[in-house]
Amino acid sequence: MKRSNEPIFWSLFGAGGMLAALIGPALVFITGIAVPHGLIFAPDTMSYANMHAFAQNWVGKIFLFAVVALFMWHAAHRIAILAHDLGVHAHTATKVVCYGLALLGTLVAAYALLGIA
Amino acid sequence: MADTEKIIEIEVLRYRPEQDKEPVPQTYKVPFTDDMSVLQGLQHIKDFLDETVSFRWSCRMAICGSCGMMIDGKPKLSCKTFLRDYYPGGLRVEALMHLPIERDLIVDATDFVTKLESIKPYIIPKEPRTLEQGEYLQTPQQRDMYEQFSSCINCMLCYAACPQYGLNPKFTGPGVLALLHRYNADSRDGGSAERLKLGYADEGFWGCTAVGYCSEVCPKGVDPANAINQNKMNSAINYFTRFVTPGGADK
Amino acid sequence: MSNRRPYVRSMDGWWKRDPYFIRYMAREVTALLVAAYAVVLLAGLVRLSQGEAAFNGWLQYLKTPWMLVFHLIALATFVYHTWSWFKIMPKTMPIMFVGGKRVQPGTITGTGLAAAVVACLAVLFIVGGMHP
Numbered sequence: 001m002k003r004s005n006e007p008i009f010w011s012l013f014g015a016g017g018m019l020a021a022l023i024g025p026a027l028v029f030i031t032g033i034a035v036p037h038g039l040i041f042a043p044d045t046m047s048y049a050n051m052h053a054f055a056q057n058w059v060g061k062i063f064l065f066a067v068v069a070l071f072m073w074h075a076a077h078r079i080a081i082l083a084h085d086l087g088v089h090a091h092t093a094t095k096v097v098c099y100g101l102a103l104l105g106t107l108v109a110a111y112a113l114l115g116i117a
Numbered sequence: 118m119a120d121t122e123k124i125i126e127i128e129v130l131r132y133r134p135e136q137d138k139e140p141v142p143q144t145y146k147v148p149f150t151d152d153m154s155v156l157q158g159l160q161h162i163k164d165f166l167d168e169t170v171s172f173r174w175s176c177r178m179a180i181c182g183s184c185g186m187m188i189d190g191k192p193k194l195s196c197k198t199f200l201r202d203y204y205p206g207g208l209r210v211e212a213l214m215h216l217p218i219e220r221d222l223i224v225d226a227t228d229f230v231t232k233l234e235s236i237k238p239y240i241i242p243k244e245p246r247t248l249e250q251g252e253y254l255q256t257p258q259q260r261d262m263y264e265q266f267s268s269c270i271n272c273m274l275c276y277a278a279c280p281q282y283g284l285n286p287k288f289t290g291p292g293v294l295a296l297l298h299r300y301n302a303d304s305r306d307g308g309s310a311e312r313l314k315l316g317y318a319d320e321g322f323w324g325c326t327a328v329g330y331c332s333e334v335c336p337k338g339v340d341p342a343n344a345i346n347q348n349k350m351n352s353a354i355n356y357f358t359r360f361v362t363p364g365g366a367d368k
Numbered sequence: 369m370s371n372r373r374p375y376v377r378s379m380d381g382w383w384k385r386d387p388y389f390i391r392y393m394a395r396e397v398t399a400l401l402v403a404a405y406a407v408v409l410l411a412g413l414v415r416l417s418q419g420e421a422a423f424n425g426w427l428q429y430l431k432t433p434w435m436l437v438f439h440l441i442a443l444a445t446f447v448y449h450t451w452s453w454f455k456i457m458p459k460t461m462p463i464m465f466v467g468g469k470r471v472q473p474g475t476i477t478g479t480g481l482a483a484a485v486v487a488c489l490a491v492l493f494i495v496g497g498m499h500p
Contacts, residue, residue, distance in 0.1 A: 001318035032439025078399030217374030
């Protein structure tokens with residue numbers, strides 16, 4: 001029987017899922033709830049000055065890239081399986097769309113970050 | 118209290134290919150006592166109410182794996198399920214899900230048997246040994262690595278539980294993959310490479326999406342979900358390192 | 369001449385048949401929120417690369433009521449993801465022994481959840497301590 005190529009997507013799914021499981025709730029709380037509404041953190045925590053400085057730094061670049069890209073690859077794999085579970089029969093097309101969008105997101109993230117000198 | 122006869126309604130999904138276009142439910146009123154299993158209820162139906170009802174059974178003690186069926190929508194062994202737990206509401210019995218119905222409560226098990234044969238479910242000795250060399254020695258820990266997976270009674274409840282098998286019958290399925298792992302994990306066995314050709318395919322371990330219901334319904338505590346999913350990491354590692362490990366590319 | 373005519377039942381709506389399957393679907397559906405959150409962050413990254421005015425626009429958008437509602441739902445979803453991730457994790461691990469005793473699934477789940485709590489607290493403290 002032909003060896004499966006699932007390991008590629010499953011590994012990305014696993015890495016993204018682990019990252020999301022470990023720090024996802026904190027990230028959502030900070031970026032979407034606390035900082036925009038002035039709770040707990042200094043109001044300028046996500047200011048342009050702060051975020052620009054963070055993204056200029058290579059550690060910051062890698063962190064931001066990892067979060068955005070891995071979350072997308074995790075979601076792409078699960079959504080492709082979800083489509084299969086819900087009876088979508090166009091398996092190859094589903095995978096092309098899901099992984100294609102994740103790839104697109106990854107490239108856009110990389111381009112945006114590399115553009116921050 | 119013991120003199121009052123209790124009656125329970127058993128609704129059986131009938132299917133007689135020579136006369137039924139599709140399966141049709143039929144209800145029977147069965148007198149029962151608290152010690153009676155669903156299997157005994159069905160035997161009462163066949164003996165006294167309707168001799169045409171067909172179902173498989175043998176040991177009536179949860180070891181042969183013959184009497185699996187859906188009882189109120191859940192895969193169970195009918196000999197290990199008791200009528201008292203469905204009283205007074207009654208119960209529905211149906212042939213095991215995700216397998217073709219042959220007749221009444223009997224499913225076509227051909228696919229399962231074919232797949233079972235394909236994984237070589239026997240020890241392929243790591244080293245040939247003569248009788249004079251004596252037995253293989255195995256530590257308790259070595260035995261623990263495969264023992265629970267060896268408890269499988271081939272009852273197919275896990276196939277009735279597995280939606281991935283229902284959606285794609287090409288998937289090897291929980292029970293057979295658990296047995297594949299049982300042999301690979303046995304320290305006496307040397308046949309991993311052959312079995313993993315099947316395991317590492319889309320129809321092998323990668324057909325599983327970790328629903329986990331198979332392990333929930335297994336009457337013997339085999340935990341096929343664990344047998345399958347612990348192999349995904351090995352499969353992935355092997356996938357990425359196969360060209361740089363000796364013999365890796367053969368898998 | 370065979371009278372066999374095996375009957376194959378439909379898989380339509382299979383996941384509605386049992387609470388176990390509904391919980392499985394709930395776990396899988398979390399991916400939609402993970403994807404949506406990643407897109408929000410991606411938008412932020414793109415705006416960040418386009419300069420201060422563009423990024424401030426993204427910050428303003430985060431303050432709108434709909435974005436708050438979205439993030440509250442996302443927070444609940446991510447917490448459920450964390451929970452369900454470490455609940456299924458023992459199934460993905462080989463049989464392990466520590467000090468001669470078999471490692472229990474509950475131990476693996478508990479350790480994972482504890483790690484998540486520590487990691488989230490660490491992120492909160494690091495962000496709290498960040499200054500320009």
